[in-house]
Amino acid sequence: MALPNTGTSAAVLIGVAAYTRLDPLPAVTAGVTRMAELLRDRQVWGLPREQVTLLGSNASRDTVLGAVRDAASGCTDTLLVYFAGHGLRDRSDELYLALADADDEHPEIASLAYPELRRVVGRAGYRARRRITMLDCCYSGLAGGMGAATLARPDLAHLLEEDGDDEPEGGDYGSCVLTSAPKTGRSFAPPGARYPEFTGELIEVLEHGIPDAGPTLSVEQIWRRVRRRLLTQGSPEPQQFGHNAVARQGWVHNRAHGRAPSFKEPFEAPTGTAPAPAAPPLRPDAVLRAASRTTGQSLQTAPTPQAPPMPQPSALPGSARPAVRGITRRRAIMLGTAVAALAGGIAEAVNLTSGTHSEPDKWRLRWRFDAANALSAAPTIADGVVYVGSGDYNLYAIDAATGTKKWAFKTGDQINSSPAVVDGVVYFGSDDRNVYAVHADTGRKKWSHQTGKAVAASPAVVGGTVYIGGWDNHMYALDAATGAEKWSFPTGAYVDEVRPVVVGGLVYFGSLDKSFYALDAATGKKKWAYEIGASSSSPTAAGGTVYVGGGNDSVFALNAATGTKKWSYRGDAQATTNRDSEITSSPVQADGVLYVGSWDHNVYALDAATGTKKWAYETGDEVWGGPAVVGGVVYIGSFDHRLYALDAATGTKKWSYETDFQIPSSPVVKNSTVFVCSNGQYVYALDTSAKKPSS
Template sequence: MSLLPDPERSMALLVGVHTYTHLDDLPAVARNLDGLREVLTDVEVWGLPADRCTVLSQPDSPAQVLDAVRRCADRAEDTLFVYYAGHGLTDPYTDELYLALPDSDREREYTALRYEYLRRAVLDPAGGVRRTVVVLDCCYSGRALVGRMSASDHVADHAMVEGTCLLTASAETRTALSPPGEPYTAFTGELVGALMRGIPGAPDPIDMDSLYRHLYRTLAAKARPLPQQRNRNTGGLIALGRNRAVAPPAPPPEPSPLPPSPLPPAPLPPAPDTAPATRPASPGAAGPSPAPPGVTEAEPDPDPGAPYDSDVWRDIEDEGVGSRPRWDLEDQRAGSRPPDAASARPAGPVSRRRILIGLAGAGVTAVAYATVRIVGGDGKKDTPAAGPGTSSAPPRKTNSTPGEERWTFPADGLMVASPVLSGQRVYVSCDNGFLYALHATTGALSWKFDTDSRPLSVPVPAGGTLYVGAGKDLYAVDATTGRRLWKFAAGEDISSLAAAHGTVFASCPDDIHTLYAVHAAEGKLRWKFAAAASKSSPTVADGAVYIGSADHNAYAVDAVTGRQLWRYAAGESVPTSPAVAGDVVYVTSATALHAIDVRTGEQHWKTGSREDASSPVVADGTVYLTDYTGLRAIDAATGKERWTHKAVATRKAPVVTNGSVYFAGDYNGGGESLYAVDIGTRKRRWAFDARGRIEGLTAAGGIVYLGVGNDLVAVNA
């Protein structure tokens, strides 16, 4: 649930350049500043006091902008909002983003404001700001066109600010539009309109996720450049204004007088201890509060001598459940909570659903309940101890209807990566620094591992070990017990991993994209390979590691030596993860899908793709990917499109299994939906309303797993 930041403790800085000496003028930018200031200071929207909304038009130098940022950051205790509109420039050697100032010149990038300096000013640890929103209305092209603004390739990736929400006017190499005759630029016009009029169906107040989805849909409907958004931690929950499109609640009806009852009301029966989790109607809907955290009392085993009948139940030995208090996310992050409520984790988000403690199964005669403490009253984190005397309750029969929820596991933090399946367990990372291991069929907790760092990468299992990147560290964790085996300090934030040939490959995409090869058993560095900054995840196949780069190339690197095998010139940035099938590696760039020979790096074929295309997935001779038009199926041998399933899909890669393709998309005001499409009929089998943003998905064994907010949700495939 989002809360409107306190306007008396927040600051906004609006920076714009509309007149240039060496670049084309942008008259609409001056009106952008006026319109945005008006809506942010409107008492019916956010209500920022006039002295807390600073407008800096036509700044003379980078220092003037940075000084203004620092002054605003020093005054902001709650939320800092920073906005820039104008030309965007890129360094021809590093592809780094620069924000143009009145005297900036394309041939002299040092006359513009380097975004990295702005990012550092926003991140200054001396400031006490809790939340930050950065909005960039700029783009890049070979030259400034009349009615357009120049911007950067990979604006969102370059400009990401830790612990914030970043919203940009354009994606990849697209241009941001300033339509002739319109008062604002295309992006800012929709932004001001959404805040001024509200968004029907969106929550109140309007959070950044809802705002982004609305902007995406309205700009797509007008065939205009599409925005991008990047969040760190709970950035998507930051609100910028009240939703004026939400009608005020109707007054309650007058109660009818009733005669006094001669009998006292009958007492309600006690609620069962194994009630299943109930999903609220919306991400912000309130539900019943679980009991305070602590040690669950052990119950007697009705038949302690009976053996388990299935290997499945052996795998959930020592798993347990617990509960924790509920209160508003922002209140918790601020340190306030209801009286007598113990802290589950003082600085982390809490779950939006009750914990599921009912499990389902058949053929199990022994029942034992674990004594488990997830978090003690002293705030220290415990991991369930292994031993023959504890196990979770046997599952009850679960719902098996396709497209319906099977179980939900509420974690202590927001899901930040796709879940990963290995054997009988599913592993998932959260923004609170925890790595969770759950039973894949029941959702029962096996163990959780605290990295004491964030953000976390997608975990990667290999040979009984689980590898996960947490901040600048790479951890090896025993997949069965959750015990740490070793830690490797990369010195750079790790975004993704791959493991093969006794080596873990860690991708660190900031500034320079560094690929680390680390000995899987010992945690020692084997080699490093550097390319231009990119969020591309490594893919390992047949002794080679494949990655994309912002320098407009895809690379093949020898997995043993780190030596470059070949470089493929894509002609534009490659931000996605490669897929390898047979003798071909497939990558998506900003506007195309490429098929490349794995041995030589030569192109087999190239076909156009839409903006914001996902990483490709290859199955049975077909390449699947999603973009804002929907799910696309492309012949892997020829590059010709076989069919398309139309929907407003997200950029998350689809999952293919058992004759169906699963993908996320169609923001409906309350969340995203999970779709199942039959490959044979090409028709939608079912749709599941996730009631929140889907952070990642995977599927196996007749179940689709997706991270939604604080929850890992299992849906019957």
């Protein structure tokens, strides 16, 4: 894959280390300097020195914006803008990039408001085919994170009242944004650390590459690697917001390409009951990071002499810039929540448009509900109602027959939890740190229980108890009637977007600490643990066996009583020994066959008893969600924007449906209707029995 043209690309890197009213950040100087060196390195990207602008603590707002303007003026391929320093937010949740004289009580003074930077990038960089923004600061997710909505191109043009006639040919234009933290989260530069932790992980990947990932690396590949490493050490979750294919296009050379992995085949534990796992080992700087989080420090260090200001390079050559046009439709890729304001939760029984791909089986659409923001979790169907959480902070109740909204319950942050509905109560988690119970008929809150961090996991409700994990490294058992805590079990890292399975008096779930656990459902006492690698897959249990996706692109079958491994299967297409590559799909067992999706683009059917492959179907992209298997058909979504209906016996495609965006979660089938969510913003109801209209 060809990399961006270095002759027509440019980078502006801003690192603010010395502050007059805020804590100094000496690690920022080293981080931004090393980033600049790597971008110039021909083994990484190879930008000419004069096309990398490095700004330090003495840079003013006008200096920063002027440097971005000048760099963008001669840029027709890729424009990269990077900032590291303190991040501030005001009461209206606007992000400010703190400059040297910034005041956290008055963030609008001596800071750079992120929307100003975004506008300059959009206007001055309108000729650039690709624009990459990286922010390493607190609250950086406010810039537009993974929960931001995405509209089709005509909708964007209409929203911005632009003609968009400057659109480059080929459709590979656009932008992506990487941020070190969610919109409500902090970033860290612990005392004594060489670099801020997010920047340090970026540097790690640029310096050493990713084994067996191919000759080039995309922004998305790098983000996934960085995200997994940070999550396993208990750091805030970095965010990515991308538009079109920009995040997936080759950006830098992969320095690990062609080198043998330096680690042994992972995740093999001895048979029998595994010992209690230790927390994942941390590098020395990671230990410092953990200590920093314990003491509540964020992107700050212990008092030290202020770092010297960085040299201020001269402006790029070619100061005679073309006339800057009005803002183009492409700048809207960072608008996120502003775009979502168009929504309002209205069902639309209309056909969709999605780029230039063919659009098969659009006539299957019964209705489409606009949830105003990204939908990362699967819907739940109960008593004729669809329940789904959205990135716009709402849990929606939607009439399953018509797609009309019945009610919406507002939380304090985005919802990545798939709800459970039991006895007229809806249970779910929110990134605002709470587990909620609301009445299914009215949406009125019954109770809430606060945890230490975001709750992205999905609950299992069994025997009057709600079992749910959180990002505060705990699995909880809560009283379903009152929300009171019965017990909690500490893990070594996040319990991510998984739903535990409760069967035979045991609770089964995986964690990012690489262990899969079996706990006593009544007491929370550990029965056994088995190492499968970092896991975001919801398990399933059948016939004395627990099935779950784990690390190294593998699915595991474990003895439910003892935790001993019966078998494991590793994907056979685009297979990799990359420890960070995992199966997040939740396996489903039906009639002796286990069905599961993989990051290698395939859907697999495996013999549930032996793990032998029966068939594989390759989609156009990664498969994160699990399948639904009903009536001899496997329904499963892919990041190629399509929902597939496959013959369960042979893997042959029966039909597919193209949505507006990626499908990260599992579909649900009820009464000849399949319900599926896209990471754009829509819930779809598709008729599984419809016949193609005659032409």
